[in-house]
Each structure stands twice: as C-alpha cells, then as structure tokens.
Amino acid sequence: MGRVMIGMDPHKRSATIEVIDEREQVLAQGRYGTDTGGYQAMLAAGRQFRDRVWAVEGCAGCGRHIAQRLVADGEPVLDVPAKLSARARVFDTGQGRKTDPVDAHSVAVAGLRTPGLRTVVADDATVALRLLVYRRDELGRTRTEVVSRLHHLLLELIPGGAKKFLMGQTRHQLARELIDELAVIDAKIRAADKQLRQLVKASGSSLTELNGIGPSGPARLIGDIADIGRFRTAAHYASWNGTAPIEASSGDQHRHRLSRLGNRRINRVLHIMAIVPLRHYTPGRAYWRCCTTAATTSCASPSTSAYRLRPTRPIMPSSALCGRVG
Numbered sequence: 001m002g003r004v005m006i007g008m009d010p011h012k013r014s015a016t017i018e019v020i021d022e023r024e025q026v027l028a029q030g031r032y033g034t035d036t037g038g039y040q041a042m043l044a045a046g047r048q049f050r051d052r053v054w055a056v057e058g059c060a061g062c063g064r065h066i067a068q069r070l071v072a073d074g075e076p077v078l079d080v081p082a083k084l085s086a087r088a089r090v091f092d093t094g095q096g097r098k099t100d101p102v103d104a105h106s107v108a109v110a111g112l113r114t115p116g117l118r119t120v121v122a123d124d125a126t127v128a129l130r131l132l133v134y135r136r137d138e139l140g141r142t143r144t145e146v147v148s149r150l151h152h153l154l155l156e157l158i159p160g161g162a163k164k165f166l167m168g169q170t171r172h173q174l175a176r177e178l179i180d181e182l183a184v185i186d187a188k189i190r191a192a193d194k195q196l197r198q199l200v201k202a203s204g205s206s207l208t209e210l211n212g213i214g215p216s217g218p219a220r221l222i223g224d225i226a227d228i229g230r231f232r233t234a235a236h237y238a239s240w241n242g243t244a245p246i247e248a249s250s251g252d253q254h255r256h257r258l259s260r261l262g263n264r265r266i267n268r269v270l271h272i273m274a275i276v277p278l279r280h281y282t283p284g285r286a287y288w289r290c291c292t293t294a295a296t297t298s299c300a301s302p303s304t305s306a307y308r309l310r311p312t313r314p315i316m317p318s319s320a321l322c323g324r325v326g
Contacts, residue, residue, distance in 0.1 A: 007108025
C-alpha cells in the first residue's frame with residue numbers, strides 16, 4: 001500500500017477523520033473524542049497505515065490543540081487552510097453543505113492534491129511572544145475602558161451637576177477606585193513591555209532598530225509570522241498581510257486601491273511603522289514628500305507606498321522582516 005492521507009475535521013470535543021489512498025479511495029472513517037481515551041483510539045486507528053500523513057484543518061485555530069499532540073507523538077502533520085478545504089468541498093459535492101464526514105474528506109483531498117502545504121512543527125518561543133502580545137493588547141483595551149469610565153465620572157463632578165451629597169460622594173468613591181485600577185493596569189503594562197523587550201532581544205531579531213516600532217510590534221511580527229521562510233517572495237508576504245494594493249483599473253485608467261484582506265494585526269503594525277517615520281526626518285518622509293509633490297495617485301497613502309518601498313530597509317518593514325525576523 002502506498003501513501004495514505006488522513007484528513008481531519010477537528011472540534012473542541014471531537015474529531016472526525018477519513019483515510020484515503022493516492023486514488024482518493026476511502027479506506028477508513030471514524031469520529032473520536034479529544035479526551036485522552038478518544039485521542040489514543042484515533043492515533044491507534046491512524047497507525048494501522050504505515051506510510052501516513054495527517055492533514056488537519058486550521059492548525060493555527062481550532063485544530064491547533066490536536067495537531068500539536070500529533071506532532072508531539074512523532075506524527076507528520078500538514079496544515080490545511082479552512083478556505084482551501086471549503087473549495088475542495090464545493091468542487092467535490094457541487095454545493096456548500098457541510099457535515100463532519102464531508103469536511104474530513106475535503107481536508108484529506110486538499111492535503112493529498114495541494115503541494116506546498118505547511119508542515120506543522122512543535123511550538124517554539126514564538127508562541128510565548130504571541131501569548132504575551134495578546135495579553136499586552138488586552139491590557140491596553142482595558143486601560144482605555146477604565147480611562148473612559150473615569151472621564152465620564154469626572155465630567156459629572158464639575159460644578160453645575162447634581163447637588164445631592166450622597167450622589168457626589170458615590171461618584172468620588174468610584175473615581176478613586178478607577179484611579180487605583182488604572183495604576184494597577186499601568187504597572188502590568190510596564191511589566192509586559194519589559195518582558196516583551198527581553199524576549200525579542202533573546203530571539204536575536206533586530207526589528208527594534210527600525211524606526212516607528214515599539215515593544216509589542218516586533219513581538220507581534222515574530223509571533224504571528226514565526227517562520228518567514230514560508231513566504232516564497234516578498235510579494236507573497238505583502239499579499240498575506242494585506243499591504244499589496246489591489247488593482248482596480250478600468251479601460252485606460254490604471255489605478256489601485258487598498259486591500260482590506262490579509263492579517264489585520266500585522267497590517268496594523270506595518271501601517272504604524274509606515275506612518276511614524278513621516279513625523280521625523282527619515283528616508284520615508286522624503287519619499288512621501290516626493291510622492292505628494294508629484295501628486296501621483298499610485299502612492300496616495302502611506303499604506304500603499306509601503307508595498308512599493310520593499311527594497312528600502314528603513315521605510316518598508318516587510319523587506320527588513322524577510323531577512324531579519326527570528
């Protein structure tokens with residue numbers, strides 16, 4: 001028997017698998033729990049086939065937990081994007097209806113027929129960076145909420161408001177509590193920033209040398225991108241993060257528009273890195289002034305010019321990233 005592909009449709013409490021050969025003939029099917037007993041039964045069912053590869057849908061999302069368990073047990077695992085398996089399902093069934101067995105079959109076919117799928121590896125230090133930067137973002141949002149509530153209370157404490165003593169006393173008490181919460185959050189933010197700087201420095205990355213990037217920016221880039229080698233070209237990377245302009249030409253008019261697709265977290269970091277140099281005397285500011293003076297619509301915003309400036313290291317973050325992340 002040749003190579004077999006084990007397609008998996010993972011969920012939090014269950015996983016449905018289907019085993020197909022190189023001619024897409026179904027060899028086995030099953031539904032298993034994700035607890036210890038169910039996982040061991042699924043692993044034993046898969047190990048009945050000698051030359052096997054697991055294709056798991058969404059290894060960066062819902063399928064992450066079970067994909068990492070398979071990798072830890074020495075199993076080869078491919079990451080099948082959800083969009084890819086959805087297209088395979090539509091082509092195979094002729095409609096978009098989905099069930100767990102149909103999804104497992106679509107994932108197996110996509111894993112069998114699609115070259116260049118990412119091989120899942122064990123979690124490394126980038127996972128810690130990703131978790132910490134998520135925590136840092138949560139602290140930032142919480143601080144904004146507390147400041148907004150405090151601002152609302154302070155507005156009500158100014159002269160001209162209600163004169164009742166009890167109401168004013170309550171507002172003073174709530175304002176003091178919010179100030180105490182704000183002090184605690186600020187201390188946590190400083191500690192998170194310090195830890196992120198240490199981890200980025202330990203990773204050997206020189207992203208912090210770029211203009212317009214703070215402590216959470218490099219951590220976000222390294223954590224979300226992980227292995228920069230998975231992007232074949234700089235254009236592939238720009239398309240993934242949404243900085244590649246989309247052509248919107250019509251007739252003799254040639255123009256481009258901003259892309260709303262891609263990884264929006266990475267896009268936000270790159271947007272900040274493109275905007276901040278405009279405040280200082282940098283090569284990015286010189287190029288931007290050149291564009292505005294020439295009044296060219298092709299570089300009418302810093303976000304679109306970011307993709308065009310890949311060869312210039314201080315201006316375009318993605319080019320520096322391609323050679324310096326990790």
